[in-house]
Amino acid sequence: MLVIENLGKKMNGIDLIKDFSLTVRKREIVSIVGESGSGKTTFIRLLNQLDMPDEGQIKLDDDVLFTSQESDKKVNKKIGLVFQDFQLFPNLTVKENCTLSPVLNKDLSKKEAEIKAEELLKKLAIFDKQEAYPKELSGGQKQRVAIARALMLEPQILCLDEPTSALDQETANRFGELLMSIIKNDVGVIMITHDINFAEKFSDRIVSSRNFLK
């Protein structure tokens, strides 16, 4: 269970997020909706320590992952992020994109990482592209690779930044179903979107970004 307590972040001296608290349980999909510039992406960046909060703390179950003062490097493995533009590594194949982190960090042997990557890629229906390079993939395929790459680290929370922005209606629906199957492995999902229909259809809870400042 992810517990965000009293999170605060100023941008250029103005409060973007203030005293914001949110809890995300395992097997839960929470969507954050709101207009551009309302702090949605900043919020996701704070969760992933790409920006540091000015106030508040973030806990996973009872462990404090980080506060505005201190951070724990392990956050990277507990909270996963799929970027809006995926940020796959263009010089590596699909499979290498997935195995890079666990192998470099010696969490898994190369063989183990490959087996795990293959399983995930099969599950995400992109196994046949495992030797392809990112530029040979479509938007939806890239997204699935990015998800596989994030899931390799077995995060407890998976963050998705505008996951449907590059998908057509049908692919978005398939993607929603995929999310539903991912959370079955005790993963919680936080997704930022302005696709309200998608959010309503696939999330357990919808939080408006207006609450960032409430």
Add this chain to the structure above:
Amino acid sequence: MLWSALPSIIGGLELTLKLFGLVLVLSLPIGLAVAVIKVYGPKFLQGIITLYIYVMRGTPLLLQLMFVFFGLPYIGLTLDRFPAAVFAFVLNYAAYFAEIFRGGMVGVPTGQFEALKVLGISHFKGYRKVIFPQVLKTTLPSIGNEVLALVKDTSLVYILGLGEVLRAGQIAANRYASLIPFIFVGILYLIVTGIISYLLNKIEKQYQI
């Protein structure tokens, strides 16, 4: 009769290639290190490097050669002709390579660094496996240009009295009162640059993912 000039020209080619190889092997890694410091290093080092690159790119290589060989002895640093030539060339080419690498580095999208961070991959490992291969890919064509320029620039060491290929050709041309030795020399340069271009193309293809 003219054929007898060939051995001395080939001898000059040997010096040209030796200089070329040494300079390339030394200036590429130094240029990379300089670029890394310029992009990620502390402010005062960045300043020094900016000045260094400005001087190297802002003055003729010929002048730098003369300065190293004739000028440095005044501050007690006397180098033989060949080491002086290598030193001056490495200083100059490292500056150009550094600028090329720097351009490649700042061209890698911030998102790539963030993706590495989110995946818990350290700077060093991430650089080696993900960032640097991308830098190499985008900079290879410019590096190739510099490498070819280096082959031809080696002819400047004639100013230090080193017998590289063009100087050998010049001596032969004077001796036989003929332009033919220059043609030999031109052909030799073309053969060398042809081989290097071919190799560069192969390397570029390898990185063209």
